Amino acid sequence: MAENGAKRIRLGMVGGGSGAFIGYVHRIASRIDGDYDLIAGALSSRPEVAQESGRNLGLAEDRIYTSYEEMARAEAARPDGIEAVSIVTPNHMHFGPAKAFLEAGIHVICDKPITSNLEDARKLAQIQPKNGAKFLLTHNYTGYPLIRQARELVASGALGKIRVVQAEYAQDWLTEPAGDDNKQAAWRTDPARSGAGGCIGDIGTHAYNLARFVTGLKTEAVSADLTAFVPGRQLDDNVHIMLRFEGGAKGMLWASQVAVGKENGLQLRVYGDKAGIEWSQENPNYMWFTEFGKPRQLLTRGGSISVPAAASMNVRIPSGHPEGYLEAFATLYSQFAAVIRGEGADYEGLLPTMADGIEGMQFITASVKSSANDSRWTRFDEV
Amino acid sequence: MAENGAKRIRLGMVGGGSGAFIGYVHRIASRIDGDYDLIAGALSSRPEVAQESGRNLGLAEDRIYTSYEEMARAEAARPDGIEAVSIVTPNHMHFGPAKAFLEAGIHVICDKPITSNLEDARKLAQIQPKNGAKFLLTHNYTGYPLIRQARELVASGALGKIRVVQAEYAQDWLTEPAGDDNKQAAWRTDPARSGAGGCIGDIGTHAYNLARFVTGLKTEAVSADLTAFVPGRQLDDNVHIMLRFEGGAKGMLWASQVAVGKENGLQLRVYGDKAGIEWSQENPNYMWFTEFGKPRQLLTRGGSISVPAAASMNVRIPSGHPEGYLEAFATLYSQFAAVIRGEGADYEGLLPTMADGIEGMQFITASVKSSANDSRWTRFDEV
Amino acid sequence: MAENGAKRIRLGMVGGGSGAFIGYVHRIASRIDGDYDLIAGALSSRPEVAQESGRNLGLAEDRIYTSYEEMARAEAARPDGIEAVSIVTPNHMHFGPAKAFLEAGIHVICDKPITSNLEDARKLAQIQPKNGAKFLLTHNYTGYPLIRQARELVASGALGKIRVVQAEYAQDWLTEPAGDDNKQAAWRTDPARSGAGGCIGDIGTHAYNLARFVTGLKTEAVSADLTAFVPGRQLDDNVHIMLRFEGGAKGMLWASQVAVGKENGLQLRVYGDKAGIEWSQENPNYMWFTEFGKPRQLLTRGGSISVPAAASMNVRIPSGHPEGYLEAFATLYSQFAAVIRGEGADYEGLLPTMADGIEGMQFITASVKSSANDSRWTRFDEV
Amino acid sequence: MAENGAKRIRLGMVGGGSGAFIGYVHRIASRIDGDYDLIAGALSSRPEVAQESGRNLGLAEDRIYTSYEEMARAEAARPDGIEAVSIVTPNHMHFGPAKAFLEAGIHVICDKPITSNLEDARKLAQIQPKNGAKFLLTHNYTGYPLIRQARELVASGALGKIRVVQAEYAQDWLTEPAGDDNKQAAWRTDPARSGAGGCIGDIGTHAYNLARFVTGLKTEAVSADLTAFVPGRQLDDNVHIMLRFEGGAKGMLWASQVAVGKENGLQLRVYGDKAGIEWSQENPNYMWFTEFGKPRQLLTRGGSISVPAAASMNVRIPSGHPEGYLEAFATLYSQFAAVIRGEGADYEGLLPTMADGIEGMQFITASVKSSANDSRWTRFDEV
Structure with a gap:
């Protein structure tokens, strides 16, 4: 039960x-x-x-x-x-x-x-x-409690007007050509099964989605430079993108599967005119929050904060008892269960939907197109 | 299923x-x-x-x-x-x-x-x-994959002869007198329900058990200085202990529930004559491993290592995808299930048993006795 | 003397x-x-x-x-x-x-x-x-011992063929309009005294120079998006740049003086097909070095390494005794003294020269031009 | 000049x-x-x-x-x-x-x-x-700006009544028997040149002095367990000490020169009933400061703080530009110069004096005596 x-x-x-x-x-x-x-x-x-x-x-x-x-x-x-x-x-x-x-x-x-x-x-x-x-x-990374907190901080105005967004997702497991026996690698590097994007679809979309989820900014256009570094690889394994958001904010997004030493380095940094936040998925129970002119604060999942807690944070155990990837994933499952049962209408705006899915595909498609056009700024409504 | x-x-x-x-x-x-x-x-x-x-x-x-x-x-x-x-x-x-x-x-x-x-x-x-x-x-911290790895590293001789063990477990949630409505605090600070040890029983035993689990060293005697800092508190809320192990290794153990800024700061550091390891529960997917005269290595749960992996590590997801407290706890449950079903005789030596429970009580009892005797070195067989 | x-x-x-x-x-x-x-x-x-x-x-x-x-x-x-x-x-x-x-x-x-x-x-x-x-x-950051080490690691082939360079230099001191009494801010935001670049000239050039110093890669072209976020500011205070290097390596460079929470966040990360390095100026005595498929190693200034030490490192005190910004700066001074005295021909290739200065100006000029042309890829020989 | x-x-x-x-x-x-x-x-x-x-x-x-x-x-x-x-x-x-x-x-x-x-x-x-x-x-570590800040924080009452002091100084360079050619090791392990204390005199006194400098607490007694782990070594290379301070505060001090992986790991942690601080010498430009029930703050040398800056901090360069060991040492020299010239009477109370030297020798002597007496609590006035 x-x-x-x-x-x-x-x-x-x-x-x-x-x-x-x-x-x-x-x-x-x-x-x-x-x-x-x-x-x-x-x-x-x-x-x-x-x-x-x-x-x-x-x-x-x-x-x-x-x-x-x-x-x-x-x-x-x-x-x-x-x-x-x-x-x-x-x-x-x-x-x-x-x-x-x-x-x-x-x-x-x-x-x-x-x-x-x-x-x-x-x-x-x-x-x-x-x-x-x-x-x-299942853009599962949106289930992390501190990502929910970050979203609420932005929404509350605690960061002021957002200026700069730095998103990255770096791994190294495709540094070398994958052997035929590597089932995970095989389909991800095959256009027939993955689509036109490699790294950008597999992990770039996660970074993009996370930036969007936290900031709520709408993307205006992307300028992208996609590369397949490994000889013979058909899809990109490294992605450099500059972003322009409506309202004037700017961003950069780096995704890579050939960054030696990176395991699952998803990181989001957002800077407004009042405060900034920094969060890294590999140690997800901590988030830096700095108000301009004040000392850096290290917020902890479920710990003391100087700002309102996010109501949608699903904190199972006290701060200092680390939750991880599986709990964040489970939060999507349990909140979707509440939606299914009609208990949890409040969650509905939080859980990634078909619209997010389409936007993710626009992100991939516009980036691939931009990259093919010498990094020309490309709008989502062009694709 | x-x-x-x-x-x-x-x-x-x-x-x-x-x-x-x-x-x-x-x-x-x-x-x-x-x-x-x-x-x-x-x-x-x-x-x-x-x-x-x-x-x-x-x-x-x-x-x-x-x-x-x-x-x-x-x-x-x-x-x-x-x-x-x-x-x-x-x-x-x-x-x-x-x-x-x-x-x-x-x-x-x-x-x-x-x-x-x-x-x-x-x-x-x-x-x-x-x-x-x-x-x-359920000495649940023994379920962390890197703690299993640490135990195996010690057993394999990779650290050489163990010399120094530094264990600590610091929290701050009992910094102030607990209100009557704090159910968790109430029984933990009540001798009738907790026994003769407060902080030492609640968390000190975890730190002790972890040190024992990883090193395999047998304790010879303890010299303890227990303190109840909060006015009116009947049981210790801060514990300083020196340890002597058979074979000459020495240790220190600090447990506290009044260390402001600490959430669940369980930490173990072990130094042998060949190598040292350092691990902290709040970011449990990483462990430092340094061989004398070589650079420090940061081992990751499930990641690349230069030493044999621990067979008993229950790694559910790839390195870089953090597992936490609940997964470590779950490992005890699932390995005990294997034992119950007769599948998992190999786990039996790993899972904390009644003997560990008795030793934990000896640790508490000897420490309380030592502290009452001006920190006289006290052997477990005296209690 | x-x-x-x-x-x-x-x-x-x-x-x-x-x-x-x-x-x-x-x-x-x-x-x-x-x-x-x-x-x-x-x-x-x-x-x-x-x-x-x-x-x-x-x-x-x-x-x-x-x-x-x-x-x-x-x-x-x-x-x-x-x-x-x-x-x-x-x-x-x-x-x-x-x-x-x-x-x-x-x-x-x-x-x-x-x-x-x-x-x-x-x-x-x-x-x-x-x-x-x-x-x-005085591109003083090149004087840090571990930056010298990084350069030597790349030159030795330890990283293999370089694929990706991530350079950043983020500060927050210009987050708000500078008062008239802020002498440091006044000239840096004035085109008459700074030139056509603001943040890009003040700190972006440091990040660029550091990337070049360590990797030895020649820049082919830049695609830049420069922004002045603070109302009324005449020069850029945030810089997003994508880079293409000869031989196929790619890079990103972020420089900002409006990233709230950043003090002097100069950081360099370089990934080759064999290994990667990561270094951050705010804690300059440490550098991550990871060979593909092996655990991350934390190299320390003057500490144990698994690779040849850089001969040009000027290590004054043992590892663990932190050196800082002033020592790195002093190394340029003392090695230039050796050059002046004719003692130190070996240093001459290391110390930043007029050619580096011209390249820095090309970097600024090409980036400003690219940004003015909707981020068109711009070659240094166009400026 | x-x-x-x-x-x-x-x-x-x-x-x-x-x-x-x-x-x-x-x-x-x-x-x-x-x-x-x-x-x-x-x-x-x-x-x-x-x-x-x-x-x-x-x-x-x-x-x-x-x-x-x-x-x-x-x-x-x-x-x-x-x-x-x-x-x-x-x-x-x-x-x-x-x-x-x-x-x-x-x-x-x-x-x-x-x-x-x-x-x-x-x-x-x-x-x-x-x-x-x-x-x-030259207890040089007292010259670090954030140590001065820590001392002022304690003196101002920001930490409340001090309860727990955790000091440690761990290195690994004496892990193995020192060769005859190791001049630094030779005299430090020779009772004729070092005195009755090895590790305790060489580095333990630094940790002790730092704790005293920051907290101002007077020591009541020590209970010590000194060990020479390396075969044939005549002086201690690892030191475990429990401390009792006047007024009821308690402490632990660990000093070691055989802790593999430690370079120069001097660390001080102080917990009062209102707040706690943590500082580590290897990255000395940062100090954790946590008020009970609030998020952890990372204070930086010369950076934004929520408390009064220490007047005696000698901050040469802005936050984010790391100062190190040599600058802290230089601060003792320059403030002593001010004393010599009669400019700096204010510094006189800060600079370590003969009285500190005598207390350091009492610390060594009492600890050696306690260790020789099975860790009996030993008062400074007994030696």
Whole structure:
């Protein structure tokens, strides 16, 4: 049962079979707050892997599917059918399942980016979900308590008028050509499965989304310089972008998968005319907050603050007891559960939606276009 | 279901009603890896709180108990009765339930310290658990992956002969006299419920246990200076201890709940004649490892290392994706599940047991005695 | 006397009167290693300030000048005249004194940027210094021991082929409009005295120079977006630049004087296909060095390293005893002294010269031009 | 000349010949602020080293001495004789020179500890210095600006009543037996030259002095456990001490020269009932300051603070431009110069004196005695 006594939501999963990374993450996230029970799955496009993975997860035989279309149809027809589904396939396999389940009246939790191209994203937004089925895009980093706090600080005016945004997301795991056996690397560097963006789609969108989530600034245009450093790589593995926001704020965004020494270096820094904040995902329980002319303050998750706490922070344990990536991910799951149950309308504005997904695809598409045009400033409405 | 397809273990809980901190933590820990289902509870000694808390957690009416004795009896008698129970009451209420469930053949997961006095701990060790029921003491900090790594580094000889151990655990939440409404503070500063140690029992034992877990050194004697700084407080809120280990290593241990600015500052530093390590709980995904005459290395949870990884590390997600307190706690739960199912004999030596509980009580008792005798060096076999 | 028994070099100073910041820094830098004696000065363009400042520094009456032309003439004529002069005036007042002293056969130590415009810089390079008088541009951050180490690491191939360079220099002291009484702010935000660049000239050039010094990469082109955020400010106070280097490496450079919470945040990060380094000026005695697939190493100034030490590091005191800004500055002074004395030909390639000064002006000029052309990629040979 | 136009003080040096570490440090410290000129020296007890070292430093032939007695006599007799002398010999060679120069009316700047035994320290305090010659003990770490700030914070009551003091000073350079060629190690591990304390005298006294300087607390008693870990070593290389202060505050002090990975890890943490501070020497431009129930603040040297700045802070350059060990050392030199010139009576209470030297010897002596008596609490007035 959930901690608040509500019945657990019956959950299915598409993708996430043996050896998958993000499916496993979604499963843990669904369990942490006790709001879901995973009972069905089309865990792989390869039937035997789907079967074996399903059995390993203890799914009943008749809830193990080898096709997501069949799963959507069958589950929608059962009285005890799943109420929500998690889609954790590679990018090009998001659109089909998302459409199928939404049209079957089943809530969708979809990994990012929303699709592998902007056209699909726009088509998805035209779908008429049956019975008001809802959609969650797991830009999981928005679930971190201090990111919620940062958003509220900006919204409250504590930073004043925002001037400068510095976002970055640097890793090093694609520094060398990936071997054929590296399943995670294979699809991410393949345009057929990832879309036109490599690093920019895989992690650049996270950094972009985080900047947007915290600042609320609307993007005017991007000037991008995308590079594939590793010989033979077809998609970018390093991304340099300058941003212009409506109202005059400026930004820079660096994403890289060839920055040796970086593990999962997502970092956001925002400076207004009154104060600045700095946050880094690798140590997410701390955030610098400095008011001009005063000493730097190190805010802690759930700790003492000199500003109002964000109501939407889901702080499970006291400050000093570190929460991490999985708890932030779980917050999206549990707040989406509240939305599904109709308890949590307040969360709805916070949780990443289809509109965020489309904007993410605009970001990728405009950046790729700018880069192809010698970094010409490119507006989102051009793509 | 568990990730490995095993059936979930049926779990009960004693203590952990509304407003409790550690019971909530245990519940999350039990869910993360999907190895347990909480289905019964005696969640409070106050019947109405027990009822309401049980309902809030969605327990069936006939699985909500107002007495742990009754719960042990009834659950042992049911074919679908609980297989394990989590005891998350204040210290003086550990012994009774632990005895009752072990004698009923139900596995026990007990919060630390094991009891409120050494005599009870020794009595508990004399119990004959029915059907080989097993006992886990949740010294949860031993579940951190890098603590497992540290233990393995020491065991492998990478540090050489250990010379110096510096352990500390500093907080500040008891800096001022606690109000009557502070439930967490009330029992921790009450000798009737905590036992003879305040800060030393609440957090000092964690620091001690961690030092012992990592180094494997046996303690010879302690010289302690315990202080209650807050006027009117009956138990120590600051602890200074010098330690002597067999074989000549020396240590210091500082525990405090009045160190302003410290949230949950558990830290361990170990120096041998070949290398040293330093680890801090508030940012637990990193550990310094320095070999003499070489640059400091910052090892990361699941990241590249120049030494063999600890086989017992339960690394759920890649390095750079921070895991935290709850995951470390969950590792104890999931590895204990493996032990219960007979899958995980390898873990048995790693998981804190009754012997660790008794040693923790010796540590408290010897330290209190030393402090009362002007810090005279006091051996564990004197108490 | 100098530590090596050589006679101290007789030094003069132009600028640096009462209330000046950088002149004071130059004086300390000149004293630390005992290689110079300050004996003459034209410390201010205002005669009474020049007189008073000279007396305060204990200069003999006849060595206090109110005009640098007079000073150059008089000192060159004296048998005990100054051998070198430090020019520490605002940017637009570098060219005149530098020309005068070089043509008088007196060595010049000149603050950066070399001049207030590229044309002057090129003219200066055409000067025929008398008697081989030498020129040092105080890009002082190149004097940090670990920056020397970084340069050597790159040169040795330890990083492999360089792919990505991230340079930044962020401050916050110009977050608000500067009052008229703020002498430091006044000239830096005045095009007549600073030149066409504000923040980019004041600190952006330092970041650029540091990146070039360490990597040795030649710049191909820049794409820049310069902004003056503070209402009424005539020069940029925030700078976003993308860089392309010969051979395919890419870079980003952020400089800002409105980033609230930043004091003197100069930072350099360089990633090659074998290893990466990260260094931050505010804690300059440490540098991260990570080889791909190995743990991060924290190199310390003068500490253990797994790679050859840089011969040009001027390490005065053991690791763990922090050196700072003044020592790095002093290293330029003492190594220039060695060059002047003919002891130190090895240093000559390391010390920033007129060519570096011209390149710095190209960087400023090309960036300003690019920004005025909607961030068009602009080559240095276009300016 | 000094920056304030005063004439430089004529300085001599005893010890500090070729290869010496601390003599070189003293020389730089004497130069930074331009208050001294080194013109005479008895730089070694070995005549040929004294001669060569003197020549290398450019001393005039007749100012190079081979005996400090001769130097004291000759310099006192010259009209242009030295006004002050720096004593930078091993501990057992402090007493003789200090006595000789004070009795000759020459101010003394003496490295710590003041002597090699308590008896000598007390004898030195009985000396009648001629002409009011003054004495400075170079507990150099008290010169750090933020340590001055810390002292003022405590004195102002910002921390409230002090409860807990945690001081530590850990290094690793004596982890292995020192070779015969290690001059620095040789005398420090030799009772004949160091006195009864090894690590405790060399660095423990610094940590003790710093705690005393900042808190102003008087020590009541110590309980110590000293260890020589390296086989064959005659003096302690690791020190564990518990402290009791008058008024009820408690402390711990750890000093070690065998803590692998530590370079020069001097650290001070002080907790009162209102606020706490934490400072670490290796990154000395930052200090944590936390008021109970408020966020942690990171104070910076010369940066914004929410409390009054320490008037005695000698801040040469703006925050963000790191100052280090040498500047802190230089502050003692320049403030002592102000005392000598009669400008700086305000500094006199701040600069470490003979009384501090005696207390340092009491600390060593009481600790050695306590350790020899199985860590019995030992009062300073017992030794």
